[in-house]
Amino acid sequence: MASNRPVRVRFAPSPTGMLHIGGARTALFNWAFARSCGGKFILRIEDTDTARNTPESLQSILDSLRWLGLDWDEGPDCGGDFGSYYQSERLPSYQAAIARGLQEDWLYRCFASAEEIEVQRTLAREAKCNWRFDEASRNLNQADAAARAAAGDPFVLRFRMPMAEDITFQDHIRGTVTFASQGIEDWVAVRGNAMPTYNLVCALDDAAMEISHVIRGEEHLVNTPKQILIFRALGVPEPEFAHVPLILGKDGKKLSKRTGDTALGDYIRAGYAADALFNFLCLLGFSIDDKTEIFTREELLEAFTLKRISKSGAIFDTDKLAWMCGDYIRRMSLPELVSAVLPYCIEAGLVAQDASADEALQNMVGAFQERFHLYSEFPQQAAGLFGALPDWDDQARKALAGEGAALATSQLADILEKANWPPEDFKALVVTVAEDLEVGLGKVMKPVRAALTGTLGGPELERILQILGRERVLRRLRELPTAARS
RNA sequence: GGCCCCAUCGUCUAGUCUGGCCUAGGACACCAGGUUUUCAUCCUGACAACAGGGGUUCGAAUCCCCUUGGGGUCACCA
Numbered sequence: 001m002a003s004n005r006p007v008r009v010r011f012a013p014s015p016t017g018m019l020h021i022g023g024a025r026t027a028l029f030n031w032a033f034a035r036s037c038g039g040k041f042i043l044r045i046e047d048t049d050t051a052r053n054t055p056e057s058l059q060s061i062l063d064s065l066r067w068l069g070l071d072w073d074e075g076p077d078c079g080g081d082f083g084s085y086y087q088s089e090r091l092p093s094y095q096a097a098i099a100r101g102l103q104e105d106w107l108y109r110c111f112a113s114a115e116e117i118e119v120q121r122t123l124a125r126e127a128k129c130n131w132r133f134d135e136a137s138r139n140l141n142q143a144d145a146a147a148r149a150a151a152g153d154p155f156v157l158r159f160r161m162p163m164a165e166d167i168t169f170q171d172h173i174r175g176t177v178t179f180a181s182q183g184i185e186d187w188v189a190v191r192g193n194a195m196p197t198y199n200l201v202c203a204l205d206d207a208a209m210e211i212s213h214v215i216r217g218e219e220h221l222v223n224t225p226k227q228i229l230i231f232r233a234l235g236v237p238e239p240e241f242a243h244v245p246l247i248l249g250k251d252g253k254k255l256s257k258r259t260g261d262t263a264l265g266d267y268i269r270a271g272y273a274a275d276a277l278f279n280f281l282c283l284l285g286f287s288i289d290d291k292t293e294i295f296t297r298e299e300l301l302e303a304f305t306l307k308r309i310s311k312s313g314a315i316f317d318t319d320k321l322a323w324m325c326g327d328y329i330r331r332m333s334l335p336e337l338v339s340a341v342l343p344y345c346i347e348a349g350l351v352a353q354d355a356s357a358d359e360a361l362q363n364m365v366g367a368f369q370e371r372f373h374l375y376s377e378f379p380q381q382a383a384g385l386f387g388a389l390p391d392w393d394d395q396a397r398k399a400l401a402g403e404g405a406a407l408a409t410s411q412l413a414d415i416l417e418k419a420n421w422p423p424e425d426f427k428a429l430v431v432t433v434a435e436d437l438e439v440g441l442g443k444v445m446k447p448v449r450a451a452l453t454g455t456l457g458g459p460e461l462e463r464i465l466q467i468l469g470r471e472r473v474l475r476r477l478r479e480l481p482t483a484a485r486s
Numbered sequence: 487g488g489c490c491c492c493a494u495c496g497u498c499u500a501g502u503c504u505g506g507c508c509u510a511g512g513a514c515a516c517c518a519g520g521u522u523u524u525c526a527u528c529c530u531g532a533c534a535a536c537a538g539g540g541g542u543u544c545g546a547a548u549c550c551c552c553u554u555g556g557g558g559u560c561a562c563c564a
Contacts, residue, residue: 014564049563114562130488130560156562174491175503183489183560191562198564222490222559245492245557252556283498283513290500291512310499313557317497320514330527370527427523445523457525 005212005237007039011065011072012202012216014046015058018263021255021316022217022247024068025281029244029309030215031070032282036304042209043075047088048201064264068278069297082209087201090208094196097204097234098157098189102142106233107189109145109155110137133158133186157190159200159229167225172213172242172306179225187226199223203230206239215242215306218313219254242306245285246313255316271344271376272321276328280321284314294327326373338365341378348379350386363467367459381458385467389476390454399456405447408433412448413477421470426462451476 011027013019019027034041043065047053062077074080084090101107112120112134124131137145138160149155162181171177189200196204206214206227221243231238249259256262261270267277279294287310288295288303295303329337338356345351345361355361364382372378384390392400399405412433416423423429434444449456452464452473465473 012564016564046564052563117562125487128487177490179490185560188562193562195562197562202564217558218491219558220564223564243491248557250497254558280498285498287499289512293498293513307503312492314499315497317514320498323514326527368526371525430523441523449524455525459525461523 005210007034007037007212008042008210009034009039009213009215010042010044010206010209010211012044012046012205013061014049014052015054015061016049016052017057018265019061019064020262021264021267021281022262024064024264025247025284026215026217026244027065027070028068028278028281029242029286031072032300032304033213033215033306034073036301039212040073041071042080042082042211043072043085044205044209045076045086045088046198046202047086048195048198050088050195053088060265064268067268067274068264068281069274087205090201090205091196093208094201094204097200098196101159101189101233102157104233105142106160106229107157108138108142108160108186109140109149110134110158110186110188111140111145111148111153111155112137113154130183131185132161132182138186154192156188156192158186159189159226161186161229167228169224169228169238169241171221171224172240173245173309173311174221174243177221177224179222181225184225199226200230203227204234207231207234207236211239213242213306214239215244218243218246242309244309245311247284248313248315250315252313252315260316260318271374273325273328273332273340273375276325277321279328280324284316285310294324322373326370329372329375330370332369334362334366334369337369338362341365341375344376345379348383350379350383360467363463367463367467371459384454385464388472389479390452392450392454393456395456396450396454399446399450402443402447404437404439404443405450408437408439408444409447409451409477411436412444413474416470416477417474422462422465426465448477 009030011023011030013023013027031041033039043062045058047058058076065072072078074082074085076085079085098107102109110133117131117134120134121131137155137158140148145155161184165181166178167181168176168178187199188197190196202223203226205211207230224241224243228238247255249255251259253259261267264277268274278297282295282300283293286304286308288299288308292299332340338361342351342356342361345355346353351358351361364385365378368378368382372381400409412429415429415432419429430444430448431441434441437444445461446456449458449461449464452461452468458464468476
């Protein structure tokens with residue numbers, strides 16, 4: 001298993017949709033492995049399914065990978081010595097292998113129609129055994145088969161599996177894995193339309209691109225013996241394998257649309273911090289030690305090893321992800337956070353395009369920094385501080401409708417109007433009002449907060465005062481209590 | 487169902503390979519306190535797991551077997 005080949009790993013998405021969370025993590029592990037041992041990380045586009053490919057998918061996959069902070073040494077956009085990195089452009093290179101397979105008889109023409117195969121399958125199932133191949137086709141001699149093909153009989157090319165042979169390989173994560181060839185049918189390697197299938201081209205490309213380690217999702221474990229047989233038929237070195245556990249949804253099954261957002265793009269749009277998602281994805285099935293939760297990319301690369309990837313599937317826990325995002329946000333510098341949050345503010349129509357240097361915005365973000373987990377939550381929470389008047393939530397309305405609320409706020413307004421701005425000791429002023437009205441502090445604080453912000457939670461009122469400015473504070477204290485009740 | 491993989495708190499995990507240091511550690515969530523005018527943050531504490539059964543051994547979460555449970559996969563998709 002320990003070959004001395006230069007480390008070359010690849011991530012090979014097919015551009016038929018958005019990048020899946022699981023795919024993102026697979027890419028991440030490949031990247032981390034390459035970067036941690038000085039190897040190359042290659043991006044290969046598996047676009048042999050021409051009917052389902054879309055250019056938008058490809059673009060969004062590349063965007064998602066970049067958003068995560070991954071970079072690659074060879075790929076569709078940057079080229080490399082082993083191109084093309086689009087399988088659709090590598091068709092000629094497959095032809096040689098297919099011809100050789102036919103020549104060497106590890107590929108053979110199968111003339112049984114799909115319907116006939118289906119019948120055979122059903123029969124086999126009834127006999128409680130696996131369908132393995134169409135006997136007539138498998139036993140046809142090469143000359144006769146070639147003749148039939150020349151005569152125009154439709155056929156596919158199947159891989160001739162050994163009759164009885166154990167195919168064993170070492171997996172970096174699973175250990176020794178063995179499949180019996182009896183359990184694997186003579187799979188279709190080339191379709192009736194002459195297009196090669198996944199298992200063939202995947203192995204062919206891994207061989208041609210001199211991939212040293214195949215790190216991919218566990219769902220590919222069952223494909224591995226098929227691909228290994230291709231390497232052996234070709235007489236090229238087999239890559240080492242590492243099958244990473246699946247990411248599961250809340251239901252414990254492979255993460256799917258049913259159980260929540262599955263595309264990385266959904267999380268990007270929702271306002272998760274890239275570094276946090278990166279960190280979190282690493283922790284799904286991998287750990288540095290018994291304590292470390294938050295780490296930098298450098299620390300990851302320092303510690304990364306396939307040995308520390310766990311074997312069992314992990315449920316995608318959005319609660320912990322949200323916590324981690326909040327933690328990253330709290331650690332960010334203010335300018336950094338402002339620019340991260342700005343697009344969401346613009347989208348919410350709260351600020352202008354060029355508001356990043358706006359001092360007021362900086363103050364607001366600072367005031368809310370420890371209060372939100374997703375970038376998109378900031379405009380929601382701070383919305384009340386932007387316009388002329390806030391929207392009051394139910395609790396705020398209740399507070400403003402309370403007995404004495406209007407009196408308290410307007411009295412505070414009167415005091416503020418006469419005091420210096422900003423007041424040296426705001427709390428003392430509030431206490432004065434409370435004593436004057438002979439009510440508890442809360443009877444004043446709550447309506448004031450409600451009047452100023454439209455909600456009962458939030459940053460310290462001193463900061464709110466500073467953010468709103470004298471005029472708006474006075475106006476909100478005087479007008480809102482009445483307006484909110486209507 | 488066949489084949490393959492997996493199995494520690496509700497969740498992510500450490501510990502498993504190289505049995506003893508495990509009275510099973512950390513984190514998220516939850517709960518209870520404290521700080522805070524509020525919310526959040528922060529601090530303290532509580533709750534909470536080796537799937538079951540057999541072996542092997544002086545000793546098993548760790549090694550072996552069986553059972554059970556979960557997952558993946560069974561296409562001319564990738």
